[in-house]
Amino acid sequence: MLGSVISLAFSCLLFVNARAINSLTARDAKPDCKNYHTDFTKGISGWSEIAGATNWEVTKEGLKLKLIAPPNYSEKIDTSTPNKLKYNTAEGEGPTFNASSYMQYGRFSATLKSAKTGGAITAIILIADDKDEIDFELLGKGHKENEQVQSNYFWGKNIVYGKNGASHDVSGGSIFDSFHTYTVDWSPERIKWSVNGETVRTKTRNETKGEYPSSPARVQIGLWDGSKESGTAEWAHGPIEWKTIKEPVTAVIKEVTIECDPEHNNVIN
Template sequence: MLRLTSALIFASLAASAVAADDFTPPNCSLDEHCPEEYPCCSVYGQCGTGAYCLGGCDPLMSYSLDSCAPMPICQSKTYKWENLDNAATNNEYLGNASESDWVYSGYPKLEDGNLLLTMPKNSVGSLFANNHYVWYGKIGANIKSSRGQGVVTAFILLSDTKDEIDYEWVGADLTEVQTNWYFQGILDWTNGDSSKVDGDDTFGEWHHYEIDWSPDELKWNVDGKTVRTLTKESTFNETANRYDYPQTPSRMQLSLWPAGQASNAQGTIEWAGGEIDWDHEDIKTKGYYYATYGEVTVECYDPPSGTSVKGDVSYDFKDNKGLDSSVEITNNKTVLASLGATGLDMDLGSNSTMLS
């Protein structure tokens, strides 16, 4: 069914929340890169500085490869939800993943030791993104999806060059989970699939979902059983002489969003089961749609054989091919000094530069 990737649709819905009221940022694409003044091409397809240069900043569409800040390296960790002290809003996070494991927009809540991503009436929902990039590894989460036509819950990996690995739950069908993958955001409608989930429904019952991603094979596991496998070998593109396989460092994202919003493309609305009902019983009784996330785990795998390793702090792109061979591991810092800083001048706006 014709639609954009879920990550790009959610980004387009949320874009207006990031831009300043009096500033219309230039757009960016592979054909039209960002200008030096606003060098970073964000996940929203707009150019800017500061937050635009962090998670989601696409080096292939930016002014230069080093316009985006380096990506914090993978960290094996288990996340529980006693509080949100390790989470920062997307307008205050400056790249310090040691201080903030997560960055978010929207309306997260805590309830009974779990994370609730909520979507109040006429909102664009909530997004929770991990700041430690995964470059091959296993991520898992206990999840109860949202419900209702037009409402989509997601648990995905998304790279800055738009490699993507998805779990998605369409609220109009609580018997299955959809799986999908993309390479550099290239839309291929044959990549999607779905799997039945045991039990009564995905909203009322907990299930454990895993993405097991290695350089040669990708597995989607539900409740300990593999429901889908993709091999790198099967993705070879003879025309481009490359593997169209997700292969670059990616951020884990948890989200709840209104795919059935009336302003979306008709194909997206149909895929989501119809237009969203803003008078649904969850809106009436709770004040919002919601998806529930329990314990989340990350297990980092070793980088691909032959990777250039010059440190243990960050991932960087060394060429514009957007392949795993384009990535190196460095000691380059990941933290910007201010919302005016970029990868080209990460100290801009610090006390030292202001005094000089």
């Protein structure tokens, strides 16, 4: 999927200067990993804000992430594409947070409401310094497309675009009007994606033919604008039509739980 290209680039751009704890790689000693549960109605303890400094607030529902429109932009048509795809010349600014410690295998769950607007992507991912990545990406509703939940993964040593993603239906209300819990359970043998306790996808190491994310990674949550590149805008059900939308572009993170695999991490409680 073309949007995965920019999704990955977005993550890499944000973290290209990040320093790994003790220069961790998959071959080094076990990472220090902290088990914790964050109730975002009470604050952001345990999380580092790395983008969108003014675009969030703690509310009675949780951590509200807000996407801010670019101050100057124009709407364009990409005439080089067969379907004359639309895009914006600038992207909005959204907040992104990292968990404070790395994890090499384990489990995390995030309960949230995603952004409603097409073109906005609510991201809940594991991101490693060597570009290994495991994702949930939630797409808004727009341009005749309904909201959508997608899973994906990347192996940093041989990144393949448009191959490893999948889409999933979610019951129990819309993903932007109702809270849903998204879980990634990551072991040396397989990755399991679940929504509201129901497994929606499993990928084994054998199925990846060894191209399997295995490096220490941090949990990341964020909200970003996929409108600037025409292919990504189409994938994200955008671009965002800033001049016509009548409500803020927001997502709400209620809580996150991180559980480290004690066999592969030095667990800190």
